[in-house]
Amino acid sequence: xxxxxxxxxxxxxxxxxxxxxxxxxxxxxxxxxxxxxxxxxxxxxxxxxxxxxxxxxxxxxxxxxxxxxxxxxxxxxxxxxxxxxxxxxxxxxxxxxxxxxxxxxxxxxxxxxxxxxxxxxxxxxxxxxxxxxxxxxxxxxxxxxxxxxxxxxxxxxxxxxxxxxxxxxxxxxxxxxxxxxxxxxxxxxxxxxxxxxxxxxxxxxxxxxxxxxxxxxxxxxxxxxxxxxxxxxxxxxxxxxxxxxxxxxxxxxxxxxxxxxxxxxxxxxxxxxxxxxxxxxxxxxxxxxxxxxxxxxxxxxxxxxxxxxxxxxxxxxxxxxxxxxxx
Amino acid sequence: xxxxxxxxxxxxxxxxxxxxxxxxxxxxxxxxxxxxxxxxxxxxxxxxxxxxxxxxxxxxxxxxxxxxxxxxxxxxxxxxxxxxxxxxxxxxxxxxxxxxxxxxxxxxxxxxxxxxxxxxxxxxxxxxxxxxxxxxxxxxxxxxxxxxxxxxxxxxxxxxxxxxxxxxxxxxxxxxxxxxxxxxxxxxxxxxxxxxxxxxxxxxxxxxxxxxxxxxxxxxxxxxxxxxxxxxxxxxxxxxxxxxxxxxxxxxxxxxxxxxxxxxxxxxxxxxxxxx
Numbered sequence: 001x002x003x004x005x006x007x008x009x010x011x012x013x014x015x016x017x018x019x020x021x022x023x024x025x026x027x028x029x030x031x032x033x034x035x036x037x038x039x040x041x042x043x044x045x046x047x048x049x050x051x052x053x054x055x056x057x058x059x060x061x062x063x064x065x066x067x068x069x070x071x072x073x074x075x076x077x078x079x080x081x082x083x084x085x086x087x088x089x090x091x092x093x094x095x096x097x098x099x100x101x102x103x104x105x106x107x108x109x110x111x112x113x114x115x116x117x118x119x120x121x122x123x124x125x126x127x128x129x130x131x132x133x134x135x136x137x138x139x140x141x142x143x144x145x146x147x148x149x150x151x152x153x154x155x156x157x158x159x160x161x162x163x164x165x166x167x168x169x170x171x172x173x174x175x176x177x178x179x180x181x182x183x184x185x186x187x188x189x190x191x192x193x194x195x196x197x198x199x200x201x202x203x204x205x206x207x208x209x210x211x212x213x214x215x216x217x218x219x220x221x222x223x224x225x226x227x228x229x230x231x232x233x234x235x236x237x238x239x240x241x242x243x244x245x246x247x248x249x250x251x252x253x254x255x256x257x258x259x260x261x262x263x264x265x266x267x268x269x270x271x272x273x274x275x276x277x278x279x280x281x282x283x284x285x286x287x288x289x290x291x292x293x294x295x296x297x298x299x300x301x302x303x304x305x306x307x308x309x310x311x312x313x314x315x316x317x318x319x320x321x322x323x324x325x326x327x
Numbered sequence: 328x329x330x331x332x333x334x335x336x337x338x339x340x341x342x343x344x345x346x347x348x349x350x351x352x353x354x355x356x357x358x359x360x361x362x363x364x365x366x367x368x369x370x371x372x373x374x375x376x377x378x379x380x381x382x383x384x385x386x387x388x389x390x391x392x393x394x395x396x397x398x399x400x401x402x403x404x405x406x407x408x409x410x411x412x413x414x415x416x417x418x419x420x421x422x423x424x425x426x427x428x429x430x431x432x433x434x435x436x437x438x439x440x441x442x443x444x445x446x447x448x449x450x451x452x453x454x455x456x457x458x459x460x461x462x463x464x465x466x467x468x469x470x471x472x473x474x475x476x477x478x479x480x481x482x483x484x485x486x487x488x489x490x491x492x493x494x495x496x497x498x499x500x501x502x503x504x505x506x507x508x509x510x511x512x513x514x515x516x517x518x519x520x521x522x523x524x525x526x527x528x529x530x531x532x533x534x535x536x537x538x539x540x541x542x543x544x545x546x547x548x549x550x551x552x553x554x555x556x557x558x559x560x561x562x563x564x565x566x567x568x569x570x571x572x573x574x575x576x577x578x579x580x581x582x583x584x585x586x587x588x589x590x591x592x593x594x595x596x597x598x599x600x601x602x603x
């Protein structure tokens with residue numbers, strides 16, 4: 001819509017170089033200044049990105065080819081290992097196990113978040129004003145809870161002895177849960193982490209979905225209803241197609257957030273028990289900073305980035321194409 | 328008739344259950360913080376704290392270095408968000424309003440930068456900061472936090488800038504404003520809500536950041552509050568009252584900010600999402 005207007009304006013107005021500039025009355029000099037303006041405006045952002053993100057990336061690549069442990073770090077030695085770090089990681093079992101675990105963990109969480117988030121968002125649209133406000137406030141409070149604070153609270157909720165979760169389960173008749181140690185096994189630790197992450201992420205999806213549904217023209221719903229469409233049909237034939245960009249963007253963001261989830265997993269049990277709840281970011285951290293194998297850790301970091309890129313490649317390609325169409 | 332009554336009840340009933348479920352952890356944090364120990368360490372949970380006490384907050388606030396760390400957190404967060412807003416505003420204007428060579432590549436750069444897994448870059452960041460001899464300083468922390476929030480800020484602001492009708496700017500320029508004047512006088516005021524909403528997410532990110540400070544600033548008086556909070560429980564044993572008081576102190580600034588800005592934030596995000 002806005003694109004069309006822009007194009008119309010552009011076609012009808014004589015202009016120089018790029019969009020937005022008024023018809024030039026000031027000659028060539030303004031033209032050149034206007035041409036370099038976008039680059040000047042972008043220099044600070046690009047320079048900062050190069051220094052504080054680009055350099056760490058490059059440095060990470062360099063370190064990943066080094067044998068860098070405590071000894072080399074203290075004595076400032078540079079020992080090259082070529083591809084040995086990578087060979088060791090890719091040849092071992094641990095990396096593949098952690099990668100599989102991370103992918104499954106991400107898939108489960110993102111699916112739960114998207115499905116439940118959309119349901120809650122649609123519920124918000126259905127509610128009356130007062131009830132919607134109540135639920136919105138609850139969602140906003142949750143959304144705003146800082147990750148570390150939320151993690152601490154969940155440790156307390158799931159505390160073995162005085163935690164309220166075990167008390168409720170016991171009261172409901174599941175007596176074996178009375179003193180259950182949630183962080184004692186892999187599956188139960190992941191359960192706590194998943195509840196925590198889903199609880200934290202739902203508000204974003206639900207509130208945004210609700211806000212997005214308000215942008216759908218009412219006539220579309222009315223037309224669908226007239227044709228006798230039920231709730232599910234209305235969703236698949238009106239809401240979903242109309243909000244497809246929203247669904248794609250949100251899923252993409254959630255994949256990144258869940259994949260990178262660090263404080264929640266680390267603070268709950270530092271990847272334990274027995275490193276069984278380590279996802280890729282935690283694995284890289286424990287190997288690198290925890291066990292002081294910086295070279296190995298850097299190599300794992302790099303592989304982690306590759307995995308993340310692979311998981312989001314579809315969306316990235318799509319967005320790029322979209323940008324192209326817009327230009 | 329029966330069916331429509333049911334149809335009216337179930338959404339509301341579900342909403343109430345959901346609202347309670349979402350609020351409960353927050354509620355439990357605050358109430359535990361105000362309960363005397365005898366109500367916390369008990370086999371039967373006390374659901375409503377009738378005997379309130381401030382003793383846990385006193386414990387938390389008197390913990391070593393508390394006020395220093397509050398100062399550190401505020402300094403780093405405010406500076407990082409301020410800097411990134413400034414830089415992002417310039418960049419987003421260029422991307423939203425101008426056509427130039429390499430625009431696509433630059434957008435892609437920021438999209439990728441937004442995905443940057445800082446959590447796995449801590450090793451190289453540690454090496455860089457160590458080589459610069461700046462471990463335990465707030466300066467590198469500020470700059471890295473600035474960059475953590477910069478791509479998101481820039482891409483979101485771009486949506487806001489694009490949402491300001493170009494005609495406004497053009498008519499200002501026809502009336503004799505320069506492009507810069509048009510920006511300062513016309514676009515900037517219209518962007519204010521967008522700036523607030525965007526900065527909210529910057530604040531949350533910087534206020535919450537954990538892995539980097541965990542590695543860079545190990546000295547007890549050089550850290551930030553997330554570090555303090557994560558170590559609080561182990562330092563104070565199983566003093567859940569004090570731990571929840573600490574968590575409350577940490578969460579309250581963000582909760583308050585959020586409640587004030589959330590309406591703008593939500594509509595802003597969708598504005599950004601529509602634009603891509």
